[in-house]
Amino acid sequence: MGTFKIEGGHQLKGSIKPQGAKNEALQILCAVLLTDQKVTIHNIPDIVDVNKLIALLQKLGVKVASVGANAYSFQADDINLEYLESEQFKIDGGSLRGSIMIVGPLLARFGKGYIPKPGGDKIGRRRLDTHFEGFIRLGASFRYNREEHFYGVEAKQLTGTYMLLDEASVTGTANIVMAAVLAKGTTTIYNAACEPYLQQLCNMLIRMGAEIKGVGSNLLIIEGVEKLGGTTHTMLPDMIEIGSWIGLAAMTKSELTIKDVSWKDLGQIPNVFRKLGITVEQKGDDIHVPAHANGYKIQKFIDGSILTVADAPWPGFTPDLLSIVLVIATQAEGEVLVHQKMFESRLFFVDKLIDMGAKIILCDPHRATVIGHNFKSQLKATTMTSPDIRAGISLLIAALSAKGTSIIHNIEQIDRGYERIDERLRAIGAKIERI
Structure with missing residues (x-):
């Protein structure tokens, strides 16, 4: 079983190109x-x-x-x-x-x-x-x-x-x-x-x-x-990887450019991240995410109620990015309800984020409420095991933002969906080692 050793808390910088979908x-x-x-x-x-x-x-x-x-x-x-x-x-x-x-x-x-x-x-x-x-x-x-x-x-x-x-x-x-x-x-x-x-x-x-x-x-x-x-x-660029890199940039307060994203095929993805307070700029066919030095604030609905991010069939928001949304929200200013309608076991990885210091209430197998720290309390490094591809990348993003050195086991789950991820992250300044 493979393992990643991650030294978190470092800002990243540069550009990254998404893999094929x-x-x-x-x-x-x-x-x-x-x-x-x-x-x-x-x-x-x-x-x-x-x-x-x-x-x-x-x-x-x-x-x-x-x-x-x-x-x-x-x-x-x-x-x-x-x-x-x-x-x-x-x-x-x-x-x-x-x-x-x-x-x-x-x-x-x-x-x-x-x-x-x-x-x-x-x-x-x-x-x-x-x-x-x-x-x-x-x-x-x-x-x-x-x-x-x-x-x-x-x-x-x-x-x-x-x-x-x-x-x-x-x-x-x-x-x-x-x-x-x-x-x-x-x-x-x-x-x-x-x-x-x-x-x-x-x-x-x-x-x-x-x-x-x-x-x-x-x-x-x-x-x-x-x-x-x-x-x-x-093949198109992988929209799930694109969303993952947006989340990574926000959580690590990094300035990143995501190259050749095929904007016309991203649907709701940029808009959902903007509702979470993240600046997503279109530059040609690239996405530019500036460093969020002062953090990011989750919007509320027009009537003042808590924002809900839910998955739905296209052109709704893809379920594969709800894990990323959940992790991003742990350091946002504000609260969000994440509603995973399609798969009842996909939110069960939140216990690992809670161990890292995140404020998350798992309401039931489909819903979790996240209360953001607004970066006033940094996530703490820990040892964890990746349960599936999307939870795995979410835990990796959490580890890269956390204080200290984290260990992630069962990284074969991450390798199933992300190409040479450790090499590509090191190229933009991440401290990650494959053991």
Whole structure:
């Protein structure tokens, strides 16, 4: 188990460039299975979860070649479907949440897709019903082995249909879209997710020859085609990492420039941080966060009531940044109620922040009230363990702002989502060591 040793309390300075988007990568990489032609993808983040998925594709028979820094070509012209029923696949697929999204492309192109119960963060229930209900509506038969937690869908020919999704699941929508592009006839998906990463997937599929209307809305209309071709795709910067760096700058009173952020795809993110009192300046396509020498003050609602920051499907605020908001609020002037609606276990890391001296009331599994110190009482260093990716980066930001030397164990969780994070932080002045 890896460990970070962090000497906190230092101001940082400089610029940092966000990696390619993790959540987009997991969708885009699975889409290469839809064609036997070469697909080249740029700005792929070099992180554990993405590298696991690339290795899984290779074991499936996809030819993978490096074509530059963070860029690979993929060609799925000789797929080994027998691997899907092997014991090794149960191990490989079960270690990664994103593996669920190979099912839609495999079902569409080869008539069958299997997956063990996917892994990923332990942040509460993360059901797969939306995925499989969509496949069933397209005409697939479904089976589930309860003893081995193994799912399977099969169909000789998928047929387009109308469906109203029970939730605007991003991965569920992506999986169903990838299945529908090769289905016979018209598929209409209402209550579809419309995140920028899902838009990226749809636009990539359109370049490959798919016919998709309504991209960017919650109503997608897909005319099935017989075959898709190759393409080249560049992934967006990771909006979760961008939000993390904004939070880091505020907590350490540092002046930071976040490069090439794709402002048009950030949605509510800059506005939410501004409500927390943080100055977020747009300079071209960069974000500049000046040093908050006098701290930052949380706004109240117009009627004077306490600010609530809650997650919601796009274009609402992403749940992946609520952990960052919670940490930032510990040193703000004022109070905020953080409402994590989507995952009931994601706020359970607050006990570690309380140990560091934060004033947080965990109201229930979904809500926490934070009373900010206004930097009058600095967080204290401690030893802690990272429970998941987003809590891990939040604890890292807390440690970088804290007085003294902190230890964070289980940093493999952070490495799953953040590329060479210790190297990149040292480049802007952080005192962080990987042990």
